[in-house]
Amino acid sequence: MRALVHEPRRPQRKELEHQLSRARIDAHFVDDDLLGSEINHLRDLADDSTGIILGGGADFCGRIRAIRQAGCTNPLLVLLDQRKASDIEAALDLGADDAISWPVRGTEILSRLNSILRRAHGHAGECVQIGELTAFFDGRDPIVSGTRISLSRREHTIFQHLVLNFGKVISKNAIYDAVYGMSADQPFDKVIDVYICKLRKKIAATSASGYHYIETVHGRGYKLSPPEDAGAAHVERGQARPKGRHYRPVRA
Structure with missing residues (x-):
């Protein structure tokens, strides 16, 4: 944060x-x-x-x-x-x-x-489950296929931004601003590609399916989404009406 x-x-x-x-x-x-x-x-x-x-x-x-x-x-x-x-x-x-x-x-x-x-961003609960991936909104590292993966502070900031906007395409510029917008130290925007690559490797290495969950939408940016064959994504939204074909409430 x-x-x-x-x-x-x-x-x-x-x-x-x-x-x-x-x-x-x-x-x-x-x-x-x-x-x-x-x-x-x-x-x-x-x-x-x-x-x-x-x-x-x-x-x-x-x-x-x-x-x-x-x-x-x-x-x-x-x-x-x-x-x-x-x-x-x-x-x-x-x-x-x-x-x-x-x-x-x-x-x-x-x-x-x-x-x-x-x-x-429309999330009522403490976490969102997307296929094999469970992401938390309170700063905890995500769990993939039952195993918690450790993220650096920069990786976590990028991952959290993608999670909050799950299912939406987020431009590289928007991700860069979320990480470095107020910082006096502003590297080249290529650094976002490097962090995305690291995130993908960590998720894919831990997920049972081997899927990395971060999709590149060429010319537009990145999107956090489940694989087409991974089943529905679960999003805890309290009493809110489920939206989209990948959404259904998480049950405790």
């Missing part, structure tokens, strides 16, 4: 940096003078997999309003100084997706952002 974080107050920022690092959230902190430009950059990337964490402070309402008026639809979590019903109501009414109060834990922030993100 990547996050754009605004918390100008030094004591809160230091503690927040510690908590987010422990939760393995790739946090990019910005100050007041750069918040607007970073929000516009995030909007232009059209990458909704990056969360926004906004410190409470005196004018959190104005900042929430500015973020949404800028057209940025990314998951937005507000950290309030006190748990006051009026502040929570104001944050949610202005466009925040969730609000919690200090003291905060990085693991709770991660869980809340993941919940917002997966529901925005």
Whole structure:
């Protein structure tokens, strides 16, 4: 999980940096003078997999309003100084997706952002099962044919982006932006092909069928999909109506 974080107050920022690092959230902190430009950059990337964490402070309402008026639809979590019903109501009414109060834990922030993100993509449950592959939305490595495979942080970011958009073609540029969009270190886009190749090898080496599950759609990008003969994909969606021929609910 990547996050754009605004918390100008030094004591809160230091503690927040510690908590987010422990939760393995790739946090990019910005100050007041750069918040607007970073929000516009995030909007232009059209990458909704990056969360926004906004410190409470005196004018959190104005900042929430500015973020949404800028057209940025990314998951937005507000950290309030006190748990006051009026502040929570104001944050949610202005466009925040969730609000919690200090003291905060990085693991709770991660869980809340993941919940917002997966529901925005139509996934109600904690995981999606695609043939032999089980992918989790909470940061756990995937399970293939009953065996968990270990992914690097970059591999996991790419895999998670494909999972959230299961069945859809995702361009290489969109994947690149999801991984490196806010990073000062931006390698050539060929690196995405390298990571895709690594993911395919790990999945194929573990799957009973030998299938890699990541399809290349020439001229358009990549798509996570089951093999034609692997049967239906299982997607846990709560009470949502199943969509498409590869979907049916997972039963516990």
